[in-house]
Amino acid sequence: MADEESQLVAERRRKLGLVRSAGRTAYPYRFADVVATGTVATAARALEPGAEDLAQSFAVAGRLGAIRQHGKSAFLDLQDRDGSLQLFARVDELGEAGYQTMLDELDPGDIVGAVGRPVRTKRGEPSLRVTRIELLAKALRPPPEKWHGLQDEEARIRHRHVDLFASRESRARFRARSLLTAGLRNFLTEAGFLEVETGVLSSVASGAAARPFVTHSHYLNDELRLRVALELQLKRLLIGGLERVFELGPVFRNEDLDSTHSPEFTMMECYWAYADYTDMRGLVERLYERLAHVAAAALPDVPGAKAAPEVFRPPFDVVDYVETLERAMGRDGLLDAPVDELRRLARATGVAIADDAPAGKCFDKLFDKYVEPTLLRPTFVMDYPTATSPLAKAHRSRPGRIERFELFYRGFELGNAYSELNDPDEQRRRFLEQAGDDPDAHFALDEEFVEALEHGMPPASGLGIGVERMAMALTGTSSIKDLVLFPPTRRRR
RNA sequence: GGGCCCGUAGCUCAGCCCGGUAGAGCAGGCGGCUCUUAACCGCAAGAUCAGGGGUUCGAAUCCCCUCGGGCCCGCCA
16 A cells, blocks of 8 residues: 555644644653543542542543544543543633644544543543643554454454554453463462473474474574474473473464464463372362453453353363263274274264374364364363373373373363373383374474483373463453464565 | 455445446545534545456456455364
8 A cells, every 4th residue: 555645644744744843742752640541530430520620630641542623622532551531622721722733733543641630521421621732652644443443354463553452352352361371370370380481492392293393593503493382391390300380481383373273372381290180180170260250350341251250160071081982973992993993983074084194193083073062161071092192191090091181161172181101111112102104203202301201200290271272262252363462474565 | 285255545345246437434634613422514635446467349347367364174282
């Protein structure tokens, strides 16, 4: 678009020129003693309609919305992080010149500061009777339409800054995500977990079955990969004696973007020494109970969030992986079925399954098709077949199973936990088994990790939660793009 | 990777089926109005119809290609 030439930009530049030729700046350094708009609104709400509080003066600052002129008076909507407030400007307060200058120089979208007294209009709207108004930053581009805002999905993502100031919902959603992340962090910290940062770059990307991003280090003159999981690094911290650790940070998987997957997303993993997956299940239940309240408080007007405390009230449902799958498929003996048979069954669901696909993959697909969509209430699925994960400990009493659970809600995963495998010989064997003959196996043997286990890792349980999915579930958001501020987009040409 | 759909003024949309040379609302300009809140009233202005090619006397409209996006499936957890 030829914005530079557009009338609208030219008009705003003309107004910028007015400010400068009057010897003022359109981009000053600060505006003193700013309070949130809510502070003024609260003070004004205490007044009778039509009344003004002459005793108090407040300064507010934010972005201008609509400007409603009435000849010798004007109403200006001001939006800040807290909400919005109506400014009531009149010629008898600002003087002819001051009033005219304001109207000549300001546009919707400008950042302004205003000083004035709380007032309640005759219609009852809490407002600020303006005694001084100052341009704090000129907006050279016009804001989106005041009623519909930015509708175009592409524009909302590429111009997230505009989406945020134009959409109250968008602001509220990202604020809720932030509060949920903080809630997660607080919960774990209170439970005695130490937050760590283990680094994003490494030579081996392991811990999950995913294709990594590959980059190059000039210093090492070698390839580096972006992490796909936090698991192996955090377990090494258990070996190091940190006992209870968690990390909250980005992981990268070189795959497509869709409504539930983003190539870059935020993962939380925590590891708890001397605990098993039953302990962890209790922790997950308490965690979601707490976060559901955070979501409901953050988004009281969003039905999905408001209902969360009711939905996530413990105890959650608990089902057995194999039993549930067999019942859904109407057959039994799955655990003992030969891998050929599993591949055949998985293909029958219409999914592409390679001729050498391992049994774990087949189980994943079958569960995905037959069971996941039916798990609408928060449900723990217990005791997965051994083939589904090489990093979990064998079940203490059920052959062919591992001590693993996942939490599902509305058909998607909200957490994944194991009693962690800490026998180095067993770990080496399981890695090799998982990789099979596949040279591109994502679970490549991580010899360094196995060697670390040989130093002795305490028995422990680990948990992984995809932060966006957690936030989606608790805020009733259907697309992950609405909870990732800057999802990757194609280069604009 | 496959299928379907979308791209028109700064923003939100109509026009496309059935070809005749682009229309509204908001925002912006000018004028009016000292309690409006999607303010209101009047006047004037604003378009590479995503880009390229083709068909046609004539293309926003029909056809092909490209770019960008959305949804579904696949891949992926």
